[in-house]
Amino acid sequence: xxxxxxxxxxxxxxxxxxxxxxxxxxxxxxxxxxxxxxxxxxxxxxxxxxxxxxxxxxxxxxxxxxxxxxxxxxxxxxxxxxxxxxxxxxxxxxxxxxxxxxxxxxxxxxxxxxxxxxxxxxxxxxxxxxxxxxxxxxxxxxxxxxxxxxxxxxxxxxxxxxxxxxxxxxxxxxxxxxxxxxxxxxxxxxxxxxxxxxxxxxxxxxxxxxxxxxxxxxxxxxxxxxxxxxxxxx
Amino acid sequence: xxxxxxxxxxxxxxxxxxxxxxxxxxxxxxxxxxxxxxxxxxxxxxxxxxxxxxxxxxxxxxxxxxxxxxxxxxxxxxxxxxxxxxxxxxxxxxxxxxxxxxxxxxxxxxxxxxxxxxxxxxxxxxxxxxxxxxxxxxxxxxxxxxxxxxxxx
Numbered sequence: 001x002x003x004x005x006x007x008x009x010x011x012x013x014x015x016x017x018x019x020x021x022x023x024x025x026x027x028x029x030x031x032x033x034x035x036x037x038x039x040x041x042x043x044x045x046x047x048x049x050x051x052x053x054x055x056x057x058x059x060x061x062x063x064x065x066x067x068x069x070x071x072x073x074x075x076x077x078x079x080x081x082x083x084x085x086x087x088x089x090x091x092x093x094x095x096x097x098x099x100x101x102x103x104x105x106x107x108x109x110x111x112x113x114x115x116x117x118x119x120x121x122x123x124x125x126x127x128x129x130x131x132x133x134x135x136x137x138x139x140x141x142x143x144x145x146x147x148x149x150x151x152x153x154x155x156x157x158x159x160x161x162x163x164x165x166x167x168x169x170x171x172x173x174x175x176x177x178x179x180x181x182x183x184x185x186x187x188x189x190x191x192x193x194x195x196x197x198x199x200x201x202x203x204x205x206x207x208x209x210x211x212x213x214x215x216x217x218x219x220x221x222x223x224x225x226x227x228x229x230x231x232x233x234x
Numbered sequence: 235x236x237x238x239x240x241x242x243x244x245x246x247x248x249x250x251x252x253x254x255x256x257x258x259x260x261x262x263x264x265x266x267x268x269x270x271x272x273x274x275x276x277x278x279x280x281x282x283x284x285x286x287x288x289x290x291x292x293x294x295x296x297x298x299x300x301x302x303x304x305x306x307x308x309x310x311x312x313x314x315x316x317x318x319x320x321x322x323x324x325x326x327x328x329x330x331x332x333x334x335x336x337x338x339x340x341x342x343x344x345x346x347x348x349x350x351x352x353x354x355x356x357x358x359x360x361x362x363x364x365x366x367x368x369x370x371x372x373x374x375x376x377x378x379x380x381x382x383x384x385x386x387x
Contacts, residue, residue: 032374033373033374033376033377034370034371034372034373034374034377035283035366035367035369035370035373036370037373038283117377117380118268118272118376118380119272119275119373119376119377119380120275120276120278120279120283120369120373121373132324133324136387137387139386139387140386140387143386144386
C-alpha cells in the first residue's frame with residue numbers, strides 16, 4: 001500500500017529554488033561586471049542568508065530536511081550501496097552530494113566576503129585582511145569554488161536524470177510540489193517544521209547577514225574625519 | 235654581415251631596454267600604475283556609488299583625470315618580452331599567452347583607454363548619474379583585461 005506524504009516542506013522548496021535563481025544571478029552579474037558587481041555582492045548576502053537558514057532548518061525543520069535524518073554515516077552508505085537502505089528523503093549517496101554542495105557554497109560565500117575584483121568591488125569583510133597575498137588567494141579560491149560548484153551541479157542534475165530515466169524515480173516533481181508517493185510503512189515519520197519555526201529561522205538568518213555586513217564597521221570603522229583636517233592640501 | 239646584424243640586434247635590444255628598463259623595473263612600474271588606478275577608482279566608487287551624499291565634483295574629476303592620464307601614459311611599453319615571468323613588487327600575474335594574443339589585448343586595452351577618456355569628460359560635467367554609468371563601463375573594460383591576460387590566483 002502506498003500513500004502520498006509531504007516529503008519537502010515549503011521552506012525547503014523555497015530555499016532550493018531561491019538558491020538556484022540566486023546562484024544563476026550571482027554568476028551573471030559577476031560575468032558582466034561593471035556596476036552589476038554591487039548586485040553580485042547583494043546576491044551573495046542573500047545566498048549567505050539562505051545557507052544560514054538551511055543550517056537552522058537542518059535542525060528544526062521537518063524531519064526529511066534535518067541533517068541528523070539524512071547524514072550519510074558509513075553504515076548507511078554501505079547499506080545503500082548494497083541495496084539494503086529503505087527510507088524517505090535524501091538517500092545516503094544523495095546526502096553526500098547535498099553536503100558537498102552546501103560545503104562548497106559555504107566556501108564560495110565565505111571567500112566572497114573577503115574577495116576583491118581589483119577594480120572597484122570588494123566583499124564586506126575585505127578590509128579585515130591587510131595581507132595582499134592572502135587577499136589574492138581568497139579571491140582566487142572564490143573563483144575555484146565556483147568551478148567546483150559547476151561540477152557538483154552537473155553531477156546533481158545528472159543524478160536526478162539518472163533516477164528519473166533509469167530507476168523510474170522522479171525526484172524533480174517532489175521538489176516542486178513537496179509531495180511524494182511512498183510505501184505506507186515509511187510514511188508516518190515526517191514531523192517538525194511549521195510556520196513559527198520557519199519565521200524564527202528567517203529572522204535569525206537575517207540577523208546573521210546583517211551582522212556580517214554591519215559588524216565590520218564596528219570592528220574596523222571607516223575613518224570618517226574629512227581628509228583635509230589631517231592631511232596636507234595638495 | 236652577420237656581425238653587423240648581431241650588432242644591430244644588440245643595439246635594438248639595448249635601446250628598448252633603456253626605454254622601458256629591465257624586466258623587474260617594467261613590472262614594478264606596471265604594478266604601481268594599476269595600484270594607482272585602484273586608488274583612484276576607489277575614490278570615485280566611494281563618492282559616486284557608495285556614499286553619493288559626499289559627492290564632490292572636483293575630487294571625482296581629479297580622480298577621473300588621473301585615471302585617464304595613467305591610461306594614456308603608454309602602459310604598453312611596460313609589457314616587454316619576458317615580463318610575464320619576473321618579480322616586481324610581487325610576482326607578475328601576466329599570463330604568458332599575452333604575447334600570443336596581441337590583437338585581442340590591443341582591443342581590450344583600447345577599450346579601457348576610451349572608457350577612461352570618456353569618464354574624464356563626463357566627470358568634468360559633474361553629473362553624478364552619468365559618472366556612475368560611465369564608471370561602470372570603465373570597470374567592465376578593466377575586467378576585459380583581467381579575464382584575458384591576468385592569472386587568477
